[in-house]
Amino acid sequence: MLRYSLKRALSLVLSLAVASLVIFAVIEVAPGDPASFMLGVNAQEDTLAALRAELGLDVSKTERYFTWVAGMLQGDFGVSYTYRTPVSKMVADRMWVSLPLALYALALSTAIAFPAGIYAASRRGKAGDVAVMGATQLGVAVPNFWFAMMLVLVFAINLRWFNAGGFAGWDKGIWAGLHSLTLPAVALALPQAAILARVMRSALLDILGEDFMRTARAKGLTRRQALWRHGVRNALIPVLTIIGLQFSFLLAGSIIIEQVFYLPGLGRLVFQSISSRDLIVVESVVMLLVFAVIMVNFLVDLAYAAVDPRLRSRT
Amino acid sequence: MSLLRIDDLSLSIHGFDILKGVNLIIEPGEIVAVTGESGSGKSMTALAVMQLLPDGARTSGSIRLDGQEILTLPETRMCALRGAAVGMVFQEPMTALNPVKTIGDQVMETILIHKAMPPDQAEDRAREVLTRVGLPPDRFPLSRYPHELSGGQRQRVVIAMAIALRPKLLIADEPTTALDVTTQAQILDLLKGLVDEYGMGMLMITHDLAVVADMADHITVMRHGEVVEAAPTPQLLAGMKHPYTKMLFAASEHQVTLPEPLGQEPLLAVANVVRDYPLPRTRLFARPGQHRAVDHVSFTLHRGERLGLVGESGCGKSTLTRAILGLEPVQDGHILLDGQPVYTGNRPNLAVRRRMQVVFQDPYGSFNPRHRVDRLVTEPFFLLEKPPTGTERRDRIAEMLTAVGLSPDDAGKYIHEFSGGQRQRIAIARALITRPQLILFDEAVSALDVSVRAQILDLLAELCAAYDLTYLFISHDLSVVRTITDRVMVMQAGRIVEQGETEQVFSDPQHPYTEALIAAAPRLPRRRPMVAR
Amino acid sequence: MSRNLILGAALSSLVVLAALLSFVWTPYDHAALNIPAKLQTPGAQHWFGTDHFGRDMFSMIMVGARTSIAVALLAVGIGMSLGVPLGLTAAARKGSWLDELIMRGNDLVFAFPSLVIAILITAVFGAGAVNAIIAIGIFNIPVFARITRGAALSLWEREFIMAARVAGKGAARISAEHILPNVANLLIVQGTIQFSLGILAEAGLSYVGLGAQPPTPSWGRMLADAQTMVSFAPHLALIPGVAIILTVLGLNLMGDGLRDLLDPRIRVART
Amino acid sequence: KDDITIAMQLEPPHLDPTSAAAQAIDSVVYVNIFEGLTRFMGDGSIVPALAESWEISDDGTVYTFNLHDGVTFHDGTTMDAEDVKFSLDRARAEDSANAQKALFAGIDSVDVVDPQTVKVTLKEPDGNFLFNMAWGDAVIVAPESIENIKTAPVGTGPYTLGEWVQGDKIVLNRNPGYWGDQPALAQATFKFISDPTAAFAAVMAEDVDVFTGFPAPENLPQFEADPRFQVLVGSTEGETILSTNNKQPPFDNIKVRQAMAHAIDRQAIIDGAMFGYGTPIGSHFAPHNPAYVDLTGNSAFDPDKARALLAEAGFPDGFETTLHLPPPSYARRGGEIIAAQLAAVGIKAEITNVEWAQWLETVFKGKNFGLTIVSHTEPMDIGIYARPDYYFQYDNPAFQELMTTLNSTTDPDKRTELLQQAQRIISEDYVNGYLFQLAALSVAKAGVRGLWANAPTAATDLAAISWAE
Ligand SMILES: Nc1ncnc2c1ncn2[C@@H]1O[C@H](COP(=O)(O)OP(=O)(O)OP(=O)(O)O)[C@@H](O)[C@H]1O
Ligand SMILES: Nc1ncnc2c1ncn2[C@@H]1O[C@H](COP(=O)(O)OP(=O)(O)OP(=O)(O)O)[C@@H](O)[C@H]1O
């Protein structure tokens, strides 16, 4: 396990190093100058130069890269050009929206997908299976932003059960916070649930064909008991992979949903920062996201080991 | 009242008739063996008793367990019977256990699911049965996972699960087919002992007639879903009535006559060959360990000689084959074909490889399913400097297909249009088409039914006469090696422990390992000369 | 042939036909503005109504199908043409540094937040269909590389590959001759899935304004344009939404059907 | 009810109006947190603010401001002449980061006469000086609190910063120590909703009380029909124009520019892009300005004439060019319509959607464009036509001279005449395509009173707002 962890850590560091180079390179070639964006059309050249110097944009790119990386190594992600606040603080604030939203959506999606997938697998080929699979086909096909639009139309504008968007803030209580995250979480979760349910079903069907399921039945377990006791846990391995991927996606990929529901999350921060050329924010946030994804993958690997003892003894 | 009584059992799956009017009776304490070739319906019969048939199965007739009709029993009642009154052991110990649960849990589950006793007692019982099957908890704690056990040990766990509640009937479907001969002998002993001790009835399914003859009180022979013959073992062995039964027994002790080997000119010289595989590192900066799959192997194969290689699974037979073929480098020693190395520098020596060919075990995996037979058979032409083309190529294909007993017209077919035996013929045709000086057979007949195996062995003998073959024949099946080779080598854990004239070695083994191997191999009793023939 | 396949193929070919037909015929000029006739509901004159500039929605949907299909197809093309060779190479050199490099590279691409990178790409190179194709295509590469490698690895264990090696064939030739044809089914099925995901991705990018530029119609942009008008002209959002859903649905059903038809055992990644 | 939630599209990057161009900053802080010597009123007039009164020397170069008594900053420090001097000197300093540095370019010196009096000497007379001092970029700040002004703004206004949840909202609280009348509202929350759909939904769902600068004109009829809401339609200082690169062939040919002007159907653009909101303009001048002349006749919609002019200019089959469109919907939608209208006379304009940063880089700074659409929202900005290096690169010495004369003229009638002359010159030179004056669109709950209908500058004058009983 130690060797394995060390190897993982090494490849993590390497990946992050490469990622930082890629991110920096891509972002620095983007046309647009943060200073002139901030000062607008009537800005004078000397004003711009003064601001550039203030922002630290007047040194060479190589120097900037190393300053940035060195800063990150010490936990300093730099200061936003436009907001003039430390990136780490901005990210921390946004995390309080993005992370709960991602977890909420993930919880919803698993809560829907697991029963649906298990149900469909246990009725393979029967009407229940066909219905669930039809629904998931539809769920996979629906673009989540379109679905979000429809949710707002129905539940916020017509029925007025939920706010059309915005985030109430956790200081108003957990319930208010969750309430304002519900529609976005549903919009994010349903398409994901459809995918997850399909994976769950096909993983279970694979397991159902395994010899040990027959062994279990030969012991006297009913179909249902065999499915729950021996099937589900074995099916978790492919399902965990998908959950890991989905979580990474939810953390960073909900830009459009955050836009539709005007949530102050990470995705929108990146989106805004790209358009205002707040390069340092973009770089640091993308870096953090890459880090998060790699960490999630690592956690998924650990989860595999928890589920599957065969992976535990791999030294 | 019989323990199990199957009357006129018929079974169809999605409209295909699988079983037709099967009858079978098992008395307590009796072992009934069902045998027959692959696909004859042995497993389906067993599954019908368990009522674990695949979807779409329809049954008619009657199965009575202790007088109780099973076919009409509701599923919940059936669940109560499974595991408690009937236990079952399956063929593949590697996959029959849930990989994510400990063996203790899995054995205890049988007990707990039937609420036979409270959990703490169940644990004691699990320990007890595991000890009984030869896995004492001090050496094999209940917290072990299946992957931490060998194949034979896993099969013991499966058996422990099946007998935990002392069922009246134990069904074993090919319980030892996946195991080594020595392990097989141990498991068979264990099963026999359990039957004696608990007074269970046992339905034993196997295609290995030697096992059948050895174990069973009663033998039932099946073919195409029908019982062709059933009788107490001694009777059946003494006088087989049905021609299929006779054919089956004849085939399984089939002997071929090889032509006399040619002169003593050395062809392949293997000297002190060592093949190491790196083990995964245990610590980051430690040197990786080595697994020595082939350990200082030396032998010489003469032109025109048929050499055998036997040994248990994992002893390094296939690894040696790959080294001889020059597919992998060796760490020490050298392999020369006609005085030339098969592997020079970092690449295989194509000029040498041209003169060797190989036939693999799996008739289903040996061919690219997307190519036609002509292309499959001519693949070795790639090695030639001037591969034949046009009519010459066609003639060669036709000649080879005819030689292996197929028709030249088969050249245009795809591989899925052939049976397992036919495929193995095609594999031989492919190996012969470049007229190699040496052919390696790696378990070339192990996956075939006895009757088909007999045909292939005949074919080999014919080809020996026609083409003066020189080959190395690798198998774990001693009886096959005995008839198809002139000389034999016995391999254990990467080493050749004994080699000599085949008959000599088999009749008078020198090395204890050879002795154990031969002793463990089940043998058909020497039958009296068949009067009926 | 399964029901899935028939239904999926029917839906997909309907979309493809509409796209092809749009080259020669549309009921109206899709780009012709007619502001006085804006926001008409579906009717006899305009089957799908008109948009906020009075353009004929039916014509726009037809031409938009062209955009969606072209972008998604080319993105899948990029993914396949780079991913498959990479996967084959990695499998052929299993365990070597090259395999490690390719697989780590794959993981890295997977680790990047795809939408953010797509936005960055368009920020760098400008919005447009070509850059949308590149952005989507890049993230298709690891998908194909990974699935090809996985399938190829198990094929390399098969005895017919061993037979080919005995016949003296090199890794490149074996990959081309034996591995590739045997992973083709898998690639076709995965290709269908990626194609449908490409349609969704194109819609998403166009929705945030990063896909094909006007006047080229695109379903995603039609949705974005319609967004503020759902409350009084819902058909503007419903029609392109349903077009996307049906296309993706059709492709997915076809993918499932093809899988059942070609090889029920193969597994495809679906994320 | 004494609190209000006001939504707008853009969030301020920070809260210092004196070091960024972002209008969103002014929309939150102008006359709420920060005040200047003078200020804009909702009708566009300039009135005294921190300066109670002022005297102007006869030659028009010395302004003596008398400051209000007892004004304190939010941190309790007093506001006096030293602060005024500090603010103005800071804005015009060498290393100043002021986005509108030109406003202060005419100042020669700022002198403290006594704590309540400050004297500003100009290099030459400037009729616009009091107007300039009303801009958000000229508010008075204190040296004590300048360090953290971007995140902790300390001004003299009737509201103080309560809380800022970045990406979401800013809360302002009533300043009990305010020197003027106490405003009606105790608390105001600014919410930032950039997505137009979300904007509509938020108003419809009554999540917000007011939406200023409502981004989706197409939704206004629904609000108008709904008794829960009121819609305010006013005008902004934004002249929306089809900017043309006058130096780039073929646009260096006046015939080509004239042809384009006649190819464009303004009403279709207003109807199609703005759903009817907006006033057609024929020159770069706001229609609500007293000096405005209607010159739309110069460029009436006449495609035939456009084709004829193109042929005359040597482009009978038209030509190809680029059309860069920044994010606002007037540009994106207007651009699609204009591209179609130009196509009708043979001009193929290839649309490129750009973000603001890109627009600034390639179009504004790089001047690498053919056409672009943009709304010039600075008040009274016809002077940009006198800058030959300005991105549309109009270089007309006669016009430049006219502007110099205008700047040194203080007589109102004379100024009007000069301004009208200026409007005519650029209209007849077809410098740019003049489309429409951007409308100021706001939606509010029916009970909200005192909102500015017009937007003479970016501002939300909270002190003027109250709830009806
Ligand atoms: N799930 C199934 N669906 C349809 N047909 C099946 C199924 N399983 C088995 N069969 C068919 O039933 C017949 C009998 O199969 P069975 O497994 O009983 O053979 P067997 O005698 O056990 O052979 P082997 O020695 O290979 O195990 C075969 O023809 C097989 O093709
Ligand atoms: N590529 C490899 N890497 C590491 N170890 C290997 C590799 N191939 C084989 N081995 C190990 O080498 C030993 C010999 O394997 P080999 O396949 O030669 O056995 P075998 O005698 O052919 O067995 P079987 O009868 O099961 O085919 C085994 O312990 C196996 O685990």
Ligand SMILES: [Mg+2]
């Ligand atoms: Mg069987």
Ligand SMILES: [Mg+2]
């Ligand atoms: Mg082997």
Ligand code: NI
């Ligand atoms: Ni014979």
